[in-house]
Amino acid sequence: MGSFLISIAVVALTFVALSNAHLKLMRPVPYGIDTLNKSPLQNVAPGASGSDFPCKLRKGVYDIVVMNNFTVGKRQELSFIGSVSHGGGTCQLTITKDKEPDATSLFKVFQVFEGGCPVNSNGNTGTHPFTFVLPKGMPNGVMTFAWIWYNRVGDREIYMNCCPVTVTGGSDDDSYFNSLPNAYIINLPTTECETSYQGESNAVKIPHPGQFILTSFEGQQMHAATGPNCTQKAEVQLDGVVGYQSSIITDNGAAYTGLPGNLPFVPHGSSGAVRSVAATAAPNGQPADSHAPGAARAGSAKAGSPSGAKGASGNPSPHSGIPTAPPASSNSSQALSSAATPALTFQTLTATSNAGVASSNGSVPTPILGGSSAADPSNIRSPTAMPSGGSCSSSSAAMTCSADGTRFGVCVGGKMVWRAVAPGTTCKNSQIARRDGLRSPHFPRKPRRDYIV
Numbered sequence: 001m002g003s004f005l006i007s008i009a010v011v012a013l014t015f016v017a018l019s020n021a022h023l024k025l026m027r028p029v030p031y032g033i034d035t036l037n038k039s040p041l042q043n044v045a046p047g048a049s050g051s052d053f054p055c056k057l058r059k060g061v062y063d064i065v066v067m068n069n070f071t072v073g074k075r076q077e078l079s080f081i082g083s084v085s086h087g088g089g090t091c092q093l094t095i096t097k098d099k100e101p102d103a104t105s106l107f108k109v110f111q112v113f114e115g116g117c118p119v120n121s122n123g124n125t126g127t128h129p130f131t132f133v134l135p136k137g138m139p140n141g142v143m144t145f146a147w148i149w150y151n152r153v154g155d156r157e158i159y160m161n162c163c164p165v166t167v168t169g170g171s172d173d174d175s176y177f178n179s180l181p182n183a184y185i186i187n188l189p190t191t192e193c194e195t196s197y198q199g200e201s202n203a204v205k206i207p208h209p210g211q212f213i214l215t216s217f218e219g220q221q222m223h224a225a226t227g228p229n230c231t232q233k234a235e236v237q238l239d240g241v242v243g244y245q246s247s248i249i250t251d252n253g254a255a256y257t258g259l260p261g262n263l264p265f266v267p268h269g270s271s272g273a274v275r276s277v278a279a280t281a282a283p284n285g286q287p288a289d290s291h292a293p294g295a296a297r298a299g300s301a302k303a304g305s306p307s308g309a310k311g312a313s314g315n316p317s318p319h320s321g322i323p324t325a326p327p328a329s330s331n332s333s334q335a336l337s338s339a340a341t342p343a344l345t346f347q348t349l350t351a352t353s354n355a356g357v358a359s360s361n362g363s364v365p366t367p368i369l370g371g372s373s374a375a376d377p378s379n380i381r382s383p384t385a386m387p388s389g390g391s392c393s394s395s396s397a398a399m400t401c402s403a404d405g406t407r408f409g410v411c412v413g414g415k416m417v418w419r420a421v422a423p424g425t426t427c428k429n430s431q432i433a434r435r436d437g438l439r440s441p442h443f444p445r446k447p448r449r450d451y452i453v
Helices: 002-019 175-179 230-236 273-281
Strands: 024-027 068-071 075-081 089-096 108-114 130-133 141-151 159-168 202-204 213-215 221-223 344-347 366-369 407-412 415-420 425-428 431-434
Touching: 024 159, 089 202, 108 130, 221 407
Parallel strands: 068 159, 108 213, 202 221
Antiparallel strands: 024 075, 075 130, 089 108, 089 141, 141 159, 344 366, 407 415, 425 431
16 A cells, blocks of 8 residues: 555656746736646647647636736737746747637737747757837737747657736727737647657748747748648638738737846746745735636637627726736837847838748848847848749758858748848758857857756
8 A cells, every 4th residue: 555655656756847847927927827847738629528728728827917008019028937948949029819719819919030949049948038018009908928939859748828807908809919920830640740859959840820920030930830731721821811911021019038126036946936026926815716627608709700709899898916027128119229139120011922921022020139120121131132033842841052152042832931040140951040150149158968858
């Protein structure tokens, strides 16, 4: 009996360790802080038995401890707690008008960090904060923000944390919201469509990222997902979308760095940071009603039906008794200081075609070193000619390099999508590498560590 009890205890402790060995959001402050662990979503189709999509459905999933206030056009901080960052990967920042989302809710992508998120480093080296902005035209109201992460190293997983937000300073109609692409949801299950596994050096490419996308290449390749249902998963991104825009990518303030004077790098092995934020900002937080996993609610917005999305429009009413998170920084509305670590943004100056897949006469993103404004003509480099596009085999996950090494291409939906490499890097032999003698200005090379799973 003693051995049996010991075995049960070991299994229980192992489960707890694995559940808390990855990452979760620190800011914005998530729903259900007390019950949110750091594990990925279950490898099950959304809505099926055992699924915890979206938002890691569980008892208390939508308890509100802190209401996050987002002002359209103002810089916000994205930061994490946890040590197992799986070599970074690709993050989507999304929003839904549903206050308590379920498997049918409509999550709209407004920002993509393609590669280098939540860290641009091999191994499990902690994280660093990011900056994002809600674009002009986002509707006002009480909504749900969701961070979705596809890790680069380790098992093919999807992470998703959700946060309550009150949006102000935006639009009183849904026209912009309806033009945003739907979230790209794969790895649920991995047998249908999964992030490519090519020597643990790939960040997944989002087929239809929308207007705002930042890309980081350090030590990474960009690959489309693979599997029998990947084409359908990409098509879902445009279901019901009205006026999808991919032709203009502007510097709206998003960055691979945090706000000046705000939360620092979270080192390997850190813990408890979320609790300290919540305790400071919300000592008297009142939880909302709890929901069991998979519980459906009437009136939920479904993918492909943006006009049916739940959630208030117009100016939101205040939440009685629910504390709000303090502003991320007193300098949130200002540009990053000149002392901040440089980041890369990309501005596309001419149109693309075929629902976000670049045509042969499309455009190239032009890098702008962090802290500078795209509105300043001196900061914008002249676009160069795009290599010939044409058809390709979607079954191939390999990255293609241009002859001069300044661009890389990935096959998405049978079309070759080309992007410029970051300054100081080159594309050669299907890999992005630093040019001789150069190192990343904001992500110094670190020794490889054993991966913790």
